[in-house]
Amino acid sequence: MDANLESNLFVFALAAFLGYEVVRRVSPQLHTPLMSLTNAISAISVVGAIAVTGVSHNPALVVVLGSIAITAAMINVVGGFLMTDRMLKMFKKRTVKPPAHSPGQHSPQPQEPNRG
Amino acid sequence: MDANLESNLFVFALAAFLGYEVVRRVSPQLHTPLMSLTNAISAISVVGAIAVTGVSHNPALVVVLGSIAITAAMINVVGGFLMTDRMLKMFKKRTVKPPAHSPGQHSPQPQEPNRG
Amino acid sequence: MVDCSAPIFAAGLNTALLGGHHAPMPSYVVLIYLAAAILFALSLKWLSTPRTARVGVLAGEIGMAAAIIATLFLPEVRHYQWILVAGLVGVIAAIPVALVVPMTAVPQQIAMFHAFGALAAALVGTAEYYAHGTALGTSTLIAIGFESLLGYLTFTGSIVAAGKLQEILPTAPMSYPFQNFVSIATLGASVIAGALVVLYPANALVFPIFVALCLLFGVLLIMPIGGGDMPTVIALLNSYAGLSASAMGFVINNKLLIIGGALEGSSGFILSMIMCKAMNRSFVNVLFGQVQAGKAQKADDIYGGNIKSVNAEEVAAILDGAIRVVIVPGYGLAVAQAQHATGQLFNLLQERSVDVQFGIHPVAGRMPGHMNVLLAEADIPYDNLKEMDQINPEMENIDVAIVNGANDVVNPDARDNPNSPIAGMPIINVDKAGTVIVIKRSLSPGFAGIPNPLFAARNCLMYFADGKKAMLDIIAELEKL
Amino acid sequence: MVDCSAPIFAAGLNTALLGGHHAPMPSYVVLIYLAAAILFALSLKWLSTPRTARVGVLAGEIGMAAAIIATLFLPEVRHYQWILVAGLVGVIAAIPVALVVPMTAVPQQIAMFHAFGALAAALVGTAEYYAHGTALGTSTLIAIGFESLLGYLTFTGSIVAAGKLQEILPTAPMSYPFQNFVSIATLGASVIAGALVVLYPANALVFPIFVALCLLFGVLLIMPIGGGDMPTVIALLNSYAGLSASAMGFVINNKLLIIGGALEGSSGFILSMIMCKAMNRSFVNVLFGQVQAGKAQKADDIYGGNIKSVNAEEVAAILDGAIRVVIVPGYGLAVAQAQHATGQLFNLLQERSVDVQFGIHPVAGRMPGHMNVLLAEADIPYDNLKEMDQINPEMENIDVAIVNGANDVVNPDARDNPNSPIAGMPIINVDKAGTVIVIKRSLSPGFAGIPNPLFAARNCLMYFADGKKAMLDIIAELEKL
Numbered sequence A, B: 001m002d003a004n005l006e007s008n009l010f011v012f013a014l015a016a017f018l019g020y021e022v023v024r025r026v027s028p029q030l031h032t033p034l035m036s037l038t039n040a041i042s043a044i045s046v047v048g049a050i051a052v053t054g055v056s057h058n059p060a061l062v063v064v065l066g067s068i069a070i071t072a073a074m075i076n077v078v079g080g081f082l083m084t085d086r087m088l089k090m091f092k093k094r095t096v097k098p099p100a101h102s103p104g105q106h107s108p109q110p111q112e113p114n115r116g
Numbered sequence C, D: 001m002v003d004c005s006a007p008i009f010a011a012g013l014n015t016a017l018l019g020g021h022h023a024p025m026p027s028y029v030v031l032i033y034l035a036a037a038i039l040f041a042l043s044l045k046w047l048s049t050p051r052t053a054r055v056g057v058l059a060g061e062i063g064m065a066a067a068i069i070a071t072l073f074l075p076e077v078r079h080y081q082w083i084l085v086a087g088l089v090g091v092i093a094a095i096p097v098a099l100v101v102p103m104t105a106v107p108q109q110i111a112m113f114h115a116f117g118a119l120a121a122a123l124v125g126t127a128e129y130y131a132h133g134t135a136l137g138t139s140t141l142i143a144i145g146f147e148s149l150l151g152y153l154t155f156t157g158s159i160v161a162a163g164k165l166q167e168i169l170p171t172a173p174m175s176y177p178f179q180n181f182v183s184i185a186t187l188g189a190s191v192i193a194g195a196l197v198v199l200y201p202a203n204a205l206v207f208p209i210f211v212a213l214c215l216l217f218g219v220l221l222i223m224p225i226g227g228g229d230m231p232t233v234i235a236l237l238n239s240y241a242g243l244s245a246s247a248m249g250f251v252i253n254n255k256l257l258i259i260g261g262a263l264e265g266s267s268g269f270i271l272s273m274i275m276c277k278a279m280n281r282s283f284v285n286v287l288f289g290q291v292q293a294g295k296a297q298k299a300d301d302i303y304g305g306n307i308k309s310v311n312a313e314e315v316a317a318i319l320d321g322a323i324r325v326v327i328v329p330g331y332g333l334a335v336a337q338a339q340h341a342t343g344q345l346f347n348l349l350q351e352r353s354v355d356v357q358f359g360i361h362p363v364a365g366r367m368p369g370h371m372n373v374l375l376a377e378a379d380i381p382y383d384n385l386k387e388m389d390q391i392n393p394e395m396e397n398i399d400v401a402i403v404n405g406a407n408d409v410v411n412p413d414a415r416d417n418p419n420s421p422i423a424g425m426p427i428i429n430v431d432k433a434g435t436v437i438v439i440k441r442s443l444s445p446g447f448a449g450i451p452n453p454l455f456a457a458r459n460c461l462m463y464f465a466d467g468k469k470a471m472l473d474i475i476a477e478l479e480k481l
């Protein structure tokens, strides 16, 4: 087997396995940001788009296709990261207001639980 | 950078990361079998030993060194796997004896807990 | 010196055939790519808890920026004017969109970003084909085939999905005669066209036909699927977009692309699995737009004469006497944009020393974690957002459960009636709480289209109103007390 | 046809320099290697819980067998007679050892297996050097240097570690004047010799000197470390052995070796970290054979007049009235080989409807998980083995805690006295139980060499006896009741 193909297969298998292990630990409350973040990361194809656009001896058609690809990929990169961060910014550990702080898990005044 | 070196670096980094993610989830009660199992797996160097011993045009010294390496590595492979399995065989979910079965987590007869 | 002997020569030849038309990369680029790959993996790892999540995003951003800059330094990269202009257009287009899109529209926005990412991957594959065409080896052409197929179908598929979520396109599952046959035939035709590209790369006609078929297949694949299944579909398209980027990595022999793509490939796959499992549906089921068989009970049989309705004043009175309250949000909360009003109620109750928790079902709303994002937007601390498995054991000690715009995720039939179409889907057991107050506009069913015996339960009170208005009215009444 | 143009030629040249002296592998071998690599990763993954652990071992075995068989089919492999004989000798030597070694001797046995694995890796590096010597490229020579350094030092280091654990070698930390200087100088000399090998590969003298220095360094590195720290050291040597195998993978350009080695490299590293953390010691601290500073209280001040001693009959009487019992095993249980007797007591108590749990400290005994293996050998269901964090919150509801051969892991000074040498090490809070019965032979200290205020506590009773004999006597007395 060709050496590049061989190493690419190993890299792919390891990365997919690693992705599986890492992602399945993500807390369900973060699944939407997760989708948005992986989405941004997969726009790493911008690297390929740059490489293909940049080569000087490529025909014009290729450069045009590549440039469109760069634009599309950059939308995905920038939009994906910004939106993820915007979502995550909203996740707060605790409200700062003292009254909201104290009740926590259990009601502070020891009262008999009543039903309904 | 040489293509082989490049891909080997990627493979190494991914595998080390994957190993970290997988191993840190191992329950502490299995740490001894874990050490023993990874020990057996790292004896995959037997593959290298075979490759180096087998080449026909290699000098005798190399073949002898390679053969010793094969023996050493095989001790590690076989011993490591067998010992790991022997340890794990001892981990039982529950004893089969009915009396040992029933008490479980809490004592079956409702008694007042007394101290000392 | 070195001789051009046979095995060495063969290795050189292989390099030339597979990605070898790209000059070997400088070491520093390789090392930066390696660092970027590790940063991407760390980024996902750090996303696992809210505490480290934003560091994760930062890691991803640094990795991406480093990779892009390193690529600009590749010796063969020349057309900087094109690259910079094209990149800038993308950045300028993305920023306002990402900053203003409302949180309720996140699913369709993700779908749109996908569409662009997938388009980029597909276009690069196309560009590679037109740049090197006949000079490419078989395995590279196969990789280009995968890249284009996955890229173009994800492009059109994601646009359709976004359209359905935005309700520009009809959300109902669209079926037509021989639907599955047509879809599969189109897929078959694309594969055949792809094979022809590999076999006859010099033929000018087959590649455009191949592209057209892939684009068409994306539409045909997603069109028949109902709007409610779109989140699962988007996760799956996520996975495809990743695999397409990975295929590109094989084409241009770039390990960073392979890793980034593979990470997303498995992430999207796991997410769609988790969603299917939480809905107790099979994957195939979702993909073929089928609704699960099973006999739902008739709505009239259940509801007839058993519905007790309340108003805001009565709800406020009930809440006034409660010590432990659980709020279960659902899709209706998103539709009504009721998150901020809900946050106000939460604060008000906390100020009155009521213990308020949220019970979040994994598929409440229309995408996984949807409710968490909305409630986080309303400044509700995430410690108070409990997962289904955390809140259910407590349910018997809860005085009042407020269900706001949720329906299927609190349907006790899923738990108790093995013949229900959603039998086996885990639910939040609000029916075990002291009193249940359900806020929705009518008795109409939720996503699964089936009636909900909860509404007729002894301890259940219906408050028919829009989710946001209901919250504001309850707050107003509570403040009077 | 293909021309021998510059870039292609350069690629071929690189291939020749780095591992290129091995012919390209046939596709089926590559695919089997890939499968084996995935099986290895799965194997570690499945080891995470006892339920799937044995499947994990099976996966590892299948991966290993497949990899070995595939290697035998490599076209360049010829000397089958040598390979098969050498392999068979290894198999025959290993089987009896692996099957009869007592569970208490597992740590030293792992160390011995390590020694062999590391030797193999080092010898392959040596063989590669002698096979290709001057024809090797710089990066390959560097990789050979790492492989040999790590391999040879792990070889001698592991033998010393095993010797200390088996108490053939003195277990006390052996220090001599300028000890750290000598060690570091030897390491420095090995690195210099290694550099000379890379620079002058044709010189016949430097390689043997390099090997000798590496072997010596392994001895010097481990000799000064105390016997009790050996488990941490073994985990670290585990990591080195893995890295050595990985380096071999770089030398002969074999990805499977790289992956197998990297998996072990990180596993050993994490384990030694976990151990250090559980002992609240720093890594450097362990490596330089230092004992943590801090003022231990004088034994007489603590114990004087406060020790209450009991015999088997009295212990049996106390157990007869108990409802919830926790047994905390320690190193003494392993020394006394008391696991089976402990299992008998467990069964007897369970038959008498006593709720018996085991409280397992992460560093009880002399290697992580040591106690679990021993107690599993005695057929104690692992559901009854509780980790420290699980058992501590329950401790106040426990009637009797039996400490068998444990000392440091139940020393309340670690928790309460910030000046203790083991301050900050988490412990099992047996002192919070109703009554504590400590079984050991004397008041002599444990591994950390410090007195234990527990023994003088109000609710603590000492039963001075060998761990196994004590158990059997208690059983005999209990059966009389």
Ligand SMILES: NC(=O)c1ccc[n+]([C@@H]2O[C@H](COP(=O)([O-])OP(=O)(O)OC[C@H]3O[C@@H](n4cnc5c(N)ncnc54)[C@H](OP(=O)(O)O)[C@@H]3O)[C@@H](O)[C@H]2O)c1
Pocket (backbone or CB within 6 Å): C228, C229, C230, C231, C232, C275, C279, C329, C330, C331, C332, C333, C335, C336, C362, C363, C364, C365, C366, C367, C368, C369, C370, C404, C405, C406, C407, C408, C409, C410, C439, C440, C441, C442, C443, C444, C445, C446, C447, C448, C465, C466, C467, C468
């Ligand atoms: N989260 C995911 O990832 C995901 C993915 C795919 C599918 N799904 C499916 O989506 C469903 C989610 O369950 P769910 O309980 O959240 O929602 P649901 O079962 O779809 O019910 C939503 C309810 O909200 C009410 N509603 C709509 N607009 C409202 C408004 N403005 N104010 C108040 N109420 C309003 C509707 O009743 P009225 O019309 O009477 O007001 C409806 O009964 C599940 O069946 C799940 O399988 C989820």
Ligand SMILES: NC(=O)c1ccc[n+]([C@@H]2O[C@H](COP(=O)([O-])OP(=O)(O)OC[C@H]3O[C@@H](n4cnc5c(N)ncnc54)[C@H](OP(=O)(O)O)[C@@H]3O)[C@@H](O)[C@H]2O)c1
Pocket (backbone or CB within 6 Å): D228, D229, D230, D231, D232, D275, D279, D329, D330, D331, D332, D333, D335, D336, D362, D363, D364, D365, D366, D367, D368, D369, D370, D404, D405, D406, D407, D408, D409, D410, D439, D440, D441, D442, D443, D444, D445, D446, D447, D448, D465, D466, D467, D468
């Ligand atoms: N597990 C690991 O991975 C690991 C690694 C490195 C270091 N360590 C260290 O090892 C120690 C482990 O703590 P530990 O509480 O298990 O053991 P320990 O503190 O070393 O104490 C063992 C006790 O067992 C007693 N003992 C010895 N032989 C006995 C016999 N035949 N019958 C009955 N008792 C006997 C000894 O007292 P007598 O002589 O009076 O009988 C001694 O006090 C910790 O300090 C830990 O840091 C552990």
